Amino acid sequence: MRAAVMGAGSWGTSVAKVLVDAGTDTVIWARRPELAEAINTEHTNADYLPGIELPPELTATSSPVDALMGADIVVCGVPSQSLRDNLVQWTPYIGSEASLVSLAKGIESGSLLRMSEVIAEVTGVADDRIAVLTGPNLAREIAEEQPAATVIACVDESRAVTLQSAFSTRYFRPYTNTDVIGCEIGGSAKNVIALACGMASGVGFGQNTLATIITRGLAETIRLGVAVGAQIETLAGLAGIGDLVATCSSPLSRNRSFGARLGEGATMAEAQEATNGQVAEGVKSCSSVRALAEKHQVPMPLTDAVHGVCHDGTSVADAISSLLGRSTKPEIYRD
Numbered sequence: 001m002r003a004a005v006m007g008a009g010s011w012g013t014s015v016a017k018v019l020v021d022a023g024t025d026t027v028i029w030a031r032r033p034e035l036a037e038a039i040n041t042e043h044t045n046a047d048y049l050p051g052i053e054l055p056p057e058l059t060a061t062s063s064p065v066d067a068l069m070g071a072d073i074v075v076c077g078v079p080s081q082s083l084r085d086n087l088v089q090w091t092p093y094i095g096s097e098a099s100l101v102s103l104a105k106g107i108e109s110g111s112l113l114r115m116s117e118v119i120a121e122v123t124g125v126a127d128d129r130i131a132v133l134t135g136p137n138l139a140r141e142i143a144e145e146q147p148a149a150t151v152i153a154c155v156d157e158s159r160a161v162t163l164q165s166a167f168s169t170r171y172f173r174p175y176t177n178t179d180v181i182g183c184e185i186g187g188s189a190k191n192v193i194a195l196a197c198g199m200a201s202g203v204g205f206g207q208n209t210l211a212t213i214i215t216r217g218l219a220e221t222i223r224l225g226v227a228v229g230a231q232i233e234t235l236a237g238l239a240g241i242g243d244l245v246a247t248c249s250s251p252l253s254r255n256r257s258f259g260a261r262l263g264e265g266a267t268m269a270e271a272q273e274a275t276n277g278q279v280a281e282g283v284k285s286c287s288s289v290r291a292l293a294e295k296h297q298v299p300m301p302l303t304d305a306v307h308g309v310c311h312d313g314t315s316v317a318d319a320i321s322s323l324l325g326r327s328t329k330p331e332i333y334r335d
């Protein structure tokens with residue numbers, strides 16, 4: 001097995017390390033030649049994972065063609081809104097039998113497609129060769145080899161099992177799932193809910209508020225998931241509640257950190273600084289998740305509130321008042 005990890009940000013680099021540690025021959029593509037050089041010679045990626053020693057077996061290149069040639073597994077490790085443009089460049093060099101694995105947790109703006117749908121549309125690859133890797137996986141903790149589980153989802157269960165083995169290490173434990181939709185909805189929605197948790201924490205609210213947002217965030221994620229064909233069990237698992245809890249609770253989360261700065265009174269530009277130049281997917285995906293919910297007539301009040309703060313100039317205080325001012329309802333409802 002040979003893997004190409006396309007994207008040398010924090011998660012692409014951690015996943016490349018996992019693959020090498022799992023015994024999979026791996027090359028990582030970095031946009032900047034100097035980063036590829038640093039990975040090859042110093043075995044570090046100081047911008048994204050400072051202090052982490054990468055395995056010497058991991059090779060890097062700034063040529064997407066060199067990375068993709070002969071790869072059995074192509075791991076898509078760039079942010080959601082740049083995946084389409086990158087895939088257009090990569091497609092001619094992707095092998096006819098290769099598995100494509102999406103790492104990105106977002107919904108494409110405009111098209112409202114999930115990342116596996118973007119991959120299928122651009123590359124023309126059939127669904128049974130497209131997989132998603134998602135779960136409670138903060139990149140730095142995985143790079144530090146802290147134990148964690150994840151999900152590898154593919155409609156072709158046997159391909160998911162093959163990939164499971166390519167990504168299995170003594171610290172990283174993948175479970176298979178055939179519910180690609182549920183895994184992608186869980187991964188995209190949790191970033192938006194983590195922004196809300198960050199805002200609450202930035203304002204100074206404690207654990208009751210956070211638990212309320214996580215639980216009601218899961219409720220609206222399940223409503224959206226069910227409307228687009230996800231299984232509730234998936235959202236009750238690692239790709240749903242698991243990732244939601246990790247992202248909403250950790251100061252390592254870029255989405256939570258971004259929200260926390262907004263809750264403290266920072267502007268959007270100031271909040272961006274809290275992520276050290278790394279992507280906080282929920283900032284853009286709150287609009288596409290909201291649009292997807294509107295398309296399916298699914299109420300997502302927390303997502304609406306986050307969208308209002310990030311894109312409509314609503315203050316965090318007004319967003320909170322408006323959420324608490326909504327009419328009372330039963331805990332469980334579907335419409």
Ligand SMILES: NC(=O)c1ccc[n+]([C@@H]2O[C@H](COP(=O)([O-])OP(=O)(O)OC[C@H]3O[C@@H](n4cnc5c(N)ncnc54)[C@H](O)[C@@H]3O)[C@@H](O)[C@H]2O)c1
Nearest residue numbers: 008009010011012078082103104105137138139278279281
């Ligand atoms: N970091 C994590 O803990 C983590 C964990 C699981 C999933 N993810 C998801 O993985 C995806 C990638 O996130 P990340 O954490 O590696 O992000 P990052 O910001 O750390 O790195 C993004 C990488 O993509 C590259 N990039 C950015 N824009 C690009 C473009 N237009 N064309 C080509 N390359 C571009 C950057 O140079 C960088 O190498 C996101 O969807 C994120 O939600 C992240």
Ligand SMILES: O=P(O)(O)OC[C@H](O)CO
Nearest residue numbers: 135136137138253254255
């Ligand atoms: O840092 P975040 O907020 O992008 O979250 C990282 C991962 O998705 C957690 O599983």
